[in-house]
Amino acid sequence: MGGYRGGVPLSPHLPELSALELLVDTARTGSIGAAARIHGISQQAASARLRGVEALVGAPLLLRSPRGSRLTESGTVLVEWAARLIDVAAEVDQGIATLRADRSERLRVAASMTVAEHLLPRWLITVRARQQTAGRSPTAVTLTATNSDRVAEAVRSGEADLGFVEGPTVPAGLRAQDVARDELVVVVAPSHPWTRRRAPLTAQELAATALVAREEGSGTRRVLEEALAAKGLRLTVPAVELTTSTGVREAVRAGSAPAVLSRLAAEGDLGAGRLAAVPVADLDLSRRLRAVWAGSSTPPAGAARDLLAVARSC
């Protein structure tokens, strides 16, 4: 996740998302015409689009017959991949809806970068689905994504109804509830000498190294600092400070220095071998992700309650 290499656009063989949706719906319904109706286009247009997809892919995907269409073997695999892609696209879609600023009645959420990037879109999809199955109309949500400090401020000042933060302590003046756990990992470029270590890193070594770090006020940075402080250590002045985990990842991949990142943010790059994780011996880098709200001691009602419930169950 989030490891887009940049500079290498996707090949022109990748069909458009809408065309893939059409294919998936054709597979589901067993009929091109039915899928066309779902998408609000004519059967002919759908047929042409799907032929276009087949031409792009370079393999037959559908077995057309006078009483419907079935998938070929290649089609089956492609539909499976496409469904996954569309799921992620739906998350982004949901996320985009939260960025739109033109609503009046809405749930205003402020979240730390880590939560906003990696968890919220999925939560929102689930909340929406649950509200719809419960027969309620889905709530409009607006999202502000900053660092944990500013999330706390936004909630305190009433700019946001609900916040999500990381960090070892509950922000002053707010009520909180744990919703998930996360863990920080030390990551380096695959070419970095630390990847060839036998023994795990010690807290002392880590503290003595100039890292690529997030700015002060970020939950990631604070957790690291407090974990080191618990060992009587202080963080060396960072080599670079950046405000996004993308920036941090890119700097690490460029080989400059190690970094400490949320596992959520690093996962994709670790899996793909673009980054390597370095175990740390004597440091507790797990952290809680908390929902926070102002005012009463009980969790908020309405849509905020729904979101909180979904977040806790994931």
Next chain:
Amino acid sequence: MGGYRGGVPLSPHLPELSALELLVDTARTGSIGAAARIHGISQQAASARLRGVEALVGAPLLLRSPRGSRLTESGTVLVEWAARLIDVAAEVDQGIATLRADRSERLRVAASMTVAEHLLPRWLITVRARQQTAGRSPTAVTLTATNSDRVAEAVRSGEADLGFVEGPTVPAGLRAQDVARDELVVVVAPSHPWTRRRAPLTAQELAATALVAREEGSGTRRVLEEALAAKGLRLTVPAVELTTSTGVREAVRAGSAPAVLSRLAAEGDLGAGRLAAVPVADLDLSRRLRAVWAGSSTPPAGAARDLLAVARSC
């Protein structure tokens, strides 16, 4: 992943993938013009496209200045989401390349559905990346996705150079190497009575239930049957037999009957609450994913070796 609900096309607010790529590259380079050059379009076209994205999202994403463009807060979040989407798209893209049938020299891979759907695209991306960093030109790979039995046949007959199968035993006449572990889970619709059970399911109960199942010859089916056989049990005749895990998932969601699925295939739906997992008490449903090849006892050379190495390290 792979839980596409169907019937609800993505909102028209979602920008096209190419437009999102453009945004990501603009963020990376700090300049609209530079991103335009990467994508081989004029600066004006890129500028217009990005304005289109902003209109679609309904929020400013870029802070344009006479010496470049930076992201707004909303832009930062969107870029992060978009990068993830593009990563998945790149996997699909890579997968599509393997479906194209027009190459002559290539590595021919046959894989079980589970592996083809959930693991191979990522492996292929990594192989490609490693080959490129090693200065070699990337290998063309063609993929056939069927059930484990037919994968074994394809490898035996020389139709495929390398195969990936599930199942408790190594197919006769082939050499094998473990590459990963997987686990089967019992899944039901969220409304199914089993979700309200206190005690875990017993193997006996499971065996006595008519399930939604994969066809005979599939690795998923075989693992289940053998796990039951180890307890002296036999599977009841399935309620339905389907050849894809999508089909199985949909049937389960429709509420008809429980199913046994790879955790890989069920993950997305479990996370989103579209399916529920039911613990099973006394049944070992873990399974190995194996690479198989014909002939010599040593693993194959060349590109097959690269793929094998990547698969094992993930």
Next chain:
DNA sequence: CAAGCCCACAGGAGGAGCTTGTGGGTGGCT
């Protein structure tokens, strides 16, 4: 102060995708 980068606006050409109209084929119902 000119050159080089950044950006945006305007007009025109091309093409991709849609719709409507049409026809061939199969299965079920009366």
Next chain:
DNA sequence: AGCCACCCACAAGCTCCTCCTGTGGGCTTG
């Protein structure tokens, strides 16, 4: 048997989108 409903594909025309080129304004650098 015959009609109807559904499946699919081909063809012609239109529309709108997106790209191109040409142009101009603003800021920084040598």
